[in-house]
Amino acid sequence: MSNHPLLEVKDLTTSFFTSRGEVQAVRGVSFDVSPGEIVGIVGESGSGKSITCMSILRLLKSNGRVVAGQAHFEGQDLLKLAEHDMRKLRGDDIAMIFQDPMTSLNPTLTVGEQIIETIIAHRGSSRKAARQRAIELFELVKIPEAASRLNSYPHEFSGGMRQRVMIAIALCCDPKLLIADEPTTALDVTIQRQILLLLKEIQARLGMAIILITHDLGVIAEVADRILVMYGGMVMETGSVDTVFARPNHPYTQGLLTSVPKLRTAHKERLRPIPGSPPDMLRPPVGCPFAPRCLRAMQICVGEVPPIFEMGDQQTHKAKCWLHHPDAPTNDEGAA
């Protein structure tokens, strides 16, 4: 979209080398994130969505390795950066928040201590200035009585408030990119919504880009501009949120959307689950990873990984599916 994407990931391939063999967690993922954009990555457990982001940040466990690919952030390849420079970048330019705010905060320190420590480490400011900045950040994430709450310990906060603290810490250094990995999964629906709205509001105010990782389509629909649907370590479909939800063009996306129960689901109705189970990434299928579960799979789907096809409606809407090959049976036949 923009001429200069903030982050440009190309053919990212990450594997874990275990005693049972090579687990191919991410297999050639490409996407970019423009400044100020919210990109949602959706996928089920094991689809590679978190590993994609961990690879970019180089926070993989010791048995994991990026086998191939590039991740350019403002022109420099993060995967080639010296560890020293990478450390500076993490937290400074790219910040991350995780699913469980309880385990990502140190229970024995006050939250003020933790946020001030971060500001001093990255900005080298005086303690007094750092404290002032911490109060501003707490106000930004709408923690009431910011100044006095700095002296509280994590256990004195509710789950939602703790996640606000995490967001405040992530925003310490005005990052250009915030990676949020399932930021609301551990929270109640009502609180979940508050946090999502907060993220969106902060994004609009500060203009940073956000990558939002989630298994929840509803979360994406609410806040993201663009969506990446991942399955079996690959991006299956991508496009603007409105287009993908309105006209899903990959059988997997379609399956996901129809399998979710809706508030208005009639009582007599049955849900339509996706039959089968996700692939074993120790031995991923040769062709399309979704082919074994796909109701519209053709012979070619089993043998060859499909290329990415651009959808007619919008240039940014793409699907990795053989059904969009000119020689494939038309949509009408398949949908019948």
Add this chain to the structure above:
Amino acid sequence: MSGIHIKNLNVSYGNTTVTHDVSLDVSVGESLALVGESGSGKSTVLKAIAGLATNWTGDIEVDGIARGRSIDPEIATKCQMVFQDPYGSLHPRKTIDATLSEPLQIHGIKDQSARVIEQLENVQLDERYRFRFPHQLSGGQRQRVAIARALMLGPRFLLLDEPTSALDVSVQAEILNLLKRIRKEQNLTYLVVTHNLAVVSFLCDRLAVMRSGKIVETADVSQLKSNQLAHAYSKELLQASRLHSGSNEKTPHNDHAQ
């Protein structure tokens, strides 16, 4: 009186009282949902009925039998529980067969093998999984085992504590369909704890909204669907769920999928 009847239930953990005068009636064949935020006491109510939380005052009656604080084999045969996390609720060193046979052994029931096979069939789990261990099964398959285990003694009531929230969306649908089918086939009564209102509208007839250990509203599912909940908190919950499941509103074309 048949059904589950709870009157003025106050459950405590240590010195903290978690539920305050909860009264609830679930009639036979009905499916009632308990919804509310974490810590509102909904799972605690289930645990008290199942006999897992024993420090309570009030009355609990299951199918005409008043529940005491101790283990009650008769209530166990009538009322069973399915837990949220199928990874944590199955014994990792017991085969599926051993897990499913255990309730039969405890209650001294014969022809265990036939009953195990019958239940595996009932939850649509292939017989080849019978002698496997939980770690060899997917999350959805494990939850099927957990449901089969709950059904081994032929109960009439199932207490379901967030039965699908640990599962991936595509698998969640299978389990919800399964729960709906067996309820219909065996005329079971469900008491379901969930925070997902879409699951309520799919699986239940009525719902009770809990907050801070109290029931603030009970309503019919039709009221939920037509947005006619009365209590302020129920409304907030519904609004959050509705916007939150924005995907529903944004998928006018998804009917032609599949």
